[in-house]
Amino acid sequence: VLALCFLASVATGLELSVNDHTADFSLSPRRGSSLSLSCLVQNSSQAEELLWYRGDRQVGLQDGNKVNICISPVTEADNGVTFSCKLARDKSVQVSVILNVHFPPQLTGEESLQIEEGKDVTLSCNAKSNPQAQTAWFKNNTTLTLQPNRHQLYQSSEVFELSIRKVQKSDNGTYTCVVTYSFTEMTKDFHLIVEDKKPVFPMEAIIAAVVVVTLTILFGIVARKDKLFKVW
Structure with missing residues (x-):
């Protein structure tokens, strides 16, 4: 002890x-x-x-x-x-x-996105850095004007995202994610192409059309059989 x-x-x-x-x-x-x-x-x-x-x-x-x-x-x-x-x-x-490790974001390259008119789209930048970088979005080299009912920004310690609800033809263009870290700017471009809205056929109309075609074929087969029996 x-x-x-x-x-x-x-x-x-x-x-x-x-x-x-x-x-x-x-x-x-x-x-x-x-x-x-x-x-x-x-x-x-x-x-x-x-x-x-x-x-x-x-x-x-x-x-x-x-x-x-x-x-x-x-x-x-x-x-x-x-x-x-x-x-x-x-x-x-x-x-x-x-x-407390310091590191800049890895932000390079560009992306092309094709989205149907009326759908939602999200543009995502890898903005992970320490300390956290300053971020901004541009459209066609001009500061993006945000519309509260259509545009939404989200930023975490790893990503910086721009979401656009119900895209329109006017949303076509090049969106640039600009990240500033230690007085150095890094960018990534997103080329957004809004395609024409695809026609949507009601399910009831499709079912009705299938039924009509099926019945027409069946009636044709029956009529042909009746004709063959009459010949005999």
Whole structure:
């Protein structure tokens, strides 16, 4: 019992530092960069074992290395992830680093959409970025004038959408999604072609026509049989 108490008192006097930070902190690396984290023990009179965690999972380090981890390359999947250095014999002694990964949206190319007049259409831009980018819609190189009863905008952390209800011939044109990130503009064009509305035949009329054709064929067959019997 005395030995356990002694170890606990020693552990509580220890302090860890990660990249010279003794308290939890955050870093904002860019996607594609490399990030090195170094953990050191302070106020210890003996060699200590350190453990690294990514979220709740322990990071497997090479033999002999219990101090440094390297994240290369930094990806979007690392955004919001916490890396923690912990003392092996007392995991309450730790320092954590939260990654706030910066990355621009991936916005390229163009699309052509053919939509029947009177139907709804949604134009969707991949605007996923950190920090969130500024967005706008243009039609034929002019700022789009939104009609509350026909146009609807939707934006999340990943997409920027323009929905048009009951498209009309006047909706024909090129719609451009403009995304501004860190003073850089990226665009994607959508060429909207509104086609003529296809004629719709009532189901009752189709059924009636099928019945008439079927009866006509049957009557023709019966009449032909009667004629054959008369000849005989």
